[in-house]
Amino acid sequence: MKKWIAIAAVAALASLAVPVVMLMMIMTAVGGSQQQVSSTHASLCTASWQGDSITERDLTGSQLDAAATIYAAAIETGAGPEGAIVGIATALQESDLGANPYSRTPNSDGDVGLFQQRSLVGWYANGATQEENITTLNDHAYAARTFFLGNDSLDGSHIPGLTDIDGWREMAVTEAAQSVQRSAFPYAYADHEALARALVQRLGEGEAGQILCAGAVGGSLDCPASGLSSEAGLNADALRGLRCIKQFWPQIDVIGGVRNDPDSDHHTGDALDPMIPNYTSATGIALGTEIAEWARANAEGLGIKYVIWRKQIWSVERASEGWRTCGTDAASCYSGSDPSAAHLDHLHLSFLGAMGTGIPATGAASSSGEVSLPIARGSYRLTARYNQKGSNWSSGYHTGLDFAAPEGTPLRSITAGTVTDTSWHSAYGNLTTITADDGTVFYYAHQARRYVTLGQKVTAGELIGTVGNTGNSFGAHLHLEVRIGGRHTNPETWLTTRGVAP
Numbered sequence: 375m376k377k378w379i380a381i382a383a384v385a386a387l388a389s390l391a392v393p394v395v396m397l398m399m400i401m402t403a404v405g406g407s408q409q410q411v412s413s414t415h416a417s418l419c420t421a422s423w424q425g426d427s428i429t430e431r432d433l434t435g436s437q438l439d440a441a442a443t444i445y446a447a448a449i450e451t452g453a454g455p456e457g458a459i460v461g462i463a464t465a466l467q468e469s470d471l472g473a474n475p476y477s478r479t480p481n482s483d484g485d486v487g488l489f490q491q492r493s494l495v496g497w498y499a500n501g502a503t504q505e506e507n508i509t510t511l512n513d514h515a516y517a518a519r520t521f522f523l524g525n526d527s528l529d530g531s532h533i534p535g536l537t538d539i540d541g542w543r544e545m546a547v548t549e550a551a552q553s554v555q556r557s558a559f560p561y562a563y564a565d566h567e568a569l570a571r572a573l574v575q576r577l578g579e580g581e582a583g584q585i586l587c588a589g590a591v592g593g594s595l596d597c598p599a600s601g602l603s604s605e606a607g608l609n610a611d612a613l614r615g616l617r618c619i620k621q622f623w624p625q626i627d628v629i630g631g632v633r634n635d636p637d638s639d640h641h642t643g644d645a646l647d648p649m650i651p652n653y654t655s656a657t658g659i660a661l662g663t664e665i666a667e668w669a670r671a672n673a674e675g676l677g678i679k680y681v682i683w684r685k686q687i688w689s690v691e692r693a694s695e696g697w698r699t700c701g702t703d704a705a706s707c708y709s710g711s712d713p714s715a716a717h718l719d720h721l722h723l724s725f726l727g728a729m730g731t732g733i734p735a736t737g738a739a740s741s742s743g744e745v746s747l748p749i750a751r752g753s754y755r756l757t758a759r760y761n762q763k764g765s766n767w768s769s770g771y772h773t774g775l776d777f778a779a780p781e782g783t784p785l786r787s788i789t790a791g792t793v794t795d796t797s798w799h800s801a802y803g804n805l806t807t808i809t810a811d812d813g814t815v816f817y818y819a820h821q822a823r824r825y826v827t828l829g830q831k832v833t834a835g836e837l838i839g840t841v842g843n844t845g846n847s848f849g850a851h852l853h854l855e856v857r858i859g860g861r862h863t864n865p866e867t868w869l870t871t872r873g874v875a876p
């Protein structure tokens with residue numbers, strides 16, 4: 375599909391003074407559905423440095439915090455610790471981890487921030503003006519996420535990030551950094567590799583920085599039968615877990631249940647193995663992380679005993695220690711290269727039996743808290759699901775969730791945020807985008823009327839327009855998209871895991 379074929383070409387152009395119009399010609403057209411769209415990044419991770427600096431070099435507190443922020447973004451985006459080394463080495467070169475005073479104002483090319491990302495409209499941030507983009511790119515968490523994931527511009531083009539680069543994990547650090555940055559001084563990144571490795575090692579040990587990932591919380595744990603044959607023989611907690619995983623993440627096709635293995639909780643019907651599709655991709659890793667964090671956040675409601683995912687274990691008994699790394703003094707679980715034994719291709723969840731309260735977790739979600747449906751319940755019909763295949767969409771895939779409703783039906787913001795676009799697009803028709811405080815962007819397409827203005831603050835449930843049939847639309851409907859870190863995510867999952875199943 376076009377986006378990925380074109381990445382090499384765009385990467386080659388990314389730091390050169392190429393007119394944006396050329397990028398548009400290369401990239402997928404406006405509003406196009408894209409194949410790599412099933413990223414589900416509801417968990418947003420944050421970190422700050424704790425404790426002393428490292429011995430290799432005397433870094434300031436804000437430099438150490440920047441390193442921790444890059445590390446958290448690497449974990450969140452699935453780039454992992456290897457990605458964090460590339461990211462930190464890059465930021466050391468580009469901005470001295472944010473300490474270079476000139477890095478906060480754009481250079482002659484418009485490059486700004488931790489990674490010197492281009493602030494011109496249409497590049498690394500989706501503001502209406504360069505001024506807005508400068509503010510966005512000076513936000514370290516945004517800049518770091520974008521370094522790893524790239525950016526989907528409003529025109530549908532994609533500026534690649536590290537995880538878009540084929541084979542980046544096999545590259546030398548300097549080569550991987552250069553493939554994202556296209557710097558005029560490609561070898562300079564190597565100078566920072568040792569320091570970056572030392573920082574990542576300290577962060578990985580969990581002493582220098584604590585990563586906090588907000589799991590998807592809310593959402594009823596009273597889930598319907600899944601239709602999976604692996605429901606057979608499960609005890610109450612595992613059965614509830616299986617049904618809710620299938621309900622919230624329908625893209626999971628296989629969830630292992632009971633099997634004859636006397637050494638595991640599968641034997642007694644107290645464990646599940648949700649298999650992650652495309653588990654080596656950033657999308658697959660993010661999906662597994664989301665489920666793992668959901669299980670952790672809802673441990674009481676689900677009756678969780680422990681969770682293993684990607685060589686990390688979290689148990690209720692030792693919850694205060696957070697995720698523990700397998701193959702260390704802290705955890706004896708397998709940490710070798712077998713993808714199944716190391717829990718790379720699936721999560722393992724062990725349950726207590728029949729101890730779950732069934733009450734969903736509430737509390738700090740990554741969003742603003744209150745979430746509403748975009749159209750009053752009973753006034754719409756869901757007509758096209760996320761990632762659904764079909765010839766209606768330019769690449770054969772659907773990037774949003776369609777709510778069919780009569781033209782003129784009131785349309786409401788699903789969460790609090792700021793209006794970041796309200797204009798006409800040939801494919802989206804009358805479009806409003808609203809950006810939440812955590813950077814998640816919501817697209818409301820094909821509107822008949824738009825009632826908001828650029829920069830306006832809205833609350834969840836606030837009227838923003840009416841349902842229409844404008845742009846590339848066949849019948850009045852709302853096309854809702856949710857983008858986290860510049861990537862599409864499943865709006866249905868996003869809403870359901872926040873307590874308002876559409």
Ligand SMILES: [Zn+2]
Nearest residue numbers: 645646647722
């Ligand atoms: Zn298992």
Ligand SMILES: [Zn+2]
Nearest residue numbers: 774775776853
């Ligand atoms: Zn749609």
